[in-house]
Amino acid sequence: MATRKALLVGIFVFDEVEVLDFCGPFEVFSVSSATGSPTLGAFDVKLVAQTMEPVSTRGGMRVLPDFTLDDHPPFDILVIPGGPGTRRDINDPRVIEWIRHSQPRVALTSVCTGALLLAEAGRLDNMEATTHAGSHDWLAQYEAVTLRPEARFVDNGWVLTSAGVSAGIDMALHLVERLMGAETATFTATVMEYDRRAMTPEI
Amino acid sequence: MATRKALLVGIFVFDEVEVLDFCGPFEVFSVSSATGSPTLGAFDVKLVAQTMEPVSTRGGMRVLPDFTLDDHPPFDILVIPGGPGTRRDINDPRVIEWIRHSQPRVALTSVCTGALLLAEAGRLDNMEATTHAGSHDWLAQYEAVTLRPEARFVDNGWVLTSAGVSAGIDMALHLVERLMGAETATFTATVMEYDRRAMTPEI
Numbered sequence: 001m002a003t004r005k006a007l008l009v010g011i012f013v014f015d016e017v018e019v020l021d022f023c024g025p026f027e028v029f030s031v032s033s034a035t036g037s038p039t040l041g042a043f044d045v046k047l048v049a050q051t052m053e054p055v056s057t058r059g060g061m062r063v064l065p066d067f068t069l070d071d072h073p074p075f076d077i078l079v080i081p082g083g084p085g086t087r088r089d090i091n092d093p094r095v096i097e098w099i100r101h102s103q104p105r106v107a108l109t110s111v112c113t114g115a116l117l118l119a120e121a122g123r124l125d126n127m128e129a130t131t132h133a134g135s136h137d138w139l140a141q142y143e144a145v146t147l148r149p150e151a152r153f154v155d156n157g158w159v160l161t162s163a164g165v166s167a168g169i170d171m172a173l174h175l176v177e178r179l180m181g182a183e184t185a186t187f188t189a190t191v192m193e194y195d196r197r198a199m200t201p202e203i
Numbered sequence: 204m205a206t207r208k209a210l211l212v213g214i215f216v217f218d219e220v221e222v223l224d225f226c227g228p229f230e231v232f233s234v235s236s237a238t239g240s241p242t243l244g245a246f247d248v249k250l251v252a253q254t255m256e257p258v259s260t261r262g263g264m265r266v267l268p269d270f271t272l273d274d275h276p277p278f279d280i281l282v283i284p285g286g287p288g289t290r291r292d293i294n295d296p297r298v299i300e301w302i303r304h305s306q307p308r309v310a311l312t313s314v315c316t317g318a319l320l321l322a323e324a325g326r327l328d329n330m331e332a333t334t335h336a337g338s339h340d341w342l343a344q345y346e347a348v349t350l351r352p353e354a355r356f357v358d359n360g361w362v363l364t365s366a367g368v369s370a371g372i373d374m375a376l377h378l379v380e381r382l383m384g385a386e387t388a389t390f391t392a393t394v395m396e397y398d399r400r401a402m403t404p405e406i
Binding site for chain 1: 222227229232248249257262264336337366367368369370372394397398400
């Protein structure tokens, strides 16, 4: 594993993005790649935004993007988080067109209301998907999307969506397990002292 | 509640801070204060660092501090997160002296290996405390500290410490419940779709 090139993970950030929506997956991919992991250097995680100016999250944390929508390297994995700012970005043609034409090599993913941006861009057409519990009705308005309200996250193969906020951690751990194996996923959850939740609740 | 002044939460950030260590509590205090919460505007969360330059977390996320150690308003709650950078900061007299003399009005808290910085500064003397499972032996070297290895977090009243990474979320939710009531804590965990964990495991 040590000589394999890192998978490049791009996380979209925008004003009023939900902090844990993007920091949860950031933490998962980062720990999966850190000293002690069976897959050292597995992922390289970067933030991508509309401009290089600081982005102000929900609650006012300011983070610096690494790339812009117009100028970033090809991502292997793209993460679209949610947050109050999605209600603005869903009406922003630049964001929606960027998502519509994004072709991450391995996976296109959303956390929380990020699923609405994917749906608006047509990326969830003819797929099952989930989003934050408070936005199930919103996602259900997209007739081409099959809502899976009970799911913690949904894996369509190339497209994955997760439920609200902390569910992005479970989706990212699932993706790490798919790509890097159970040993790395277990290492990561152990370092994070996180109790993983399954894709769907046990009956 | 609406007219009460927000409690000011300061979160220390430093190079190689663990992302979820500080973003978990940030998210909890932020959601507790957001639209829909029974305690709108309860907390105002700010980042404090050695300088105003961008801080590079573990994994390379760059965040902008709001204040420096030498120039910040009085905090009601101070959060000291962990991460690989604690192994440098524990030998930095400026950091340790700042922690030694910090007097947040309501609570002095740590997440993960942030407890080592509190211990080094003497703030855990004659108290029970916890830290990341991988650093229990390190914290146990401080003879004045009683390690509680089984605890998810430990509440001494004014001083609270949590176990590793995601445990900071549970500690912050506990503090929100103590300060703002169960309704706000439940609202916050629900918005975050987070399964809370108790202070100590059930027997």
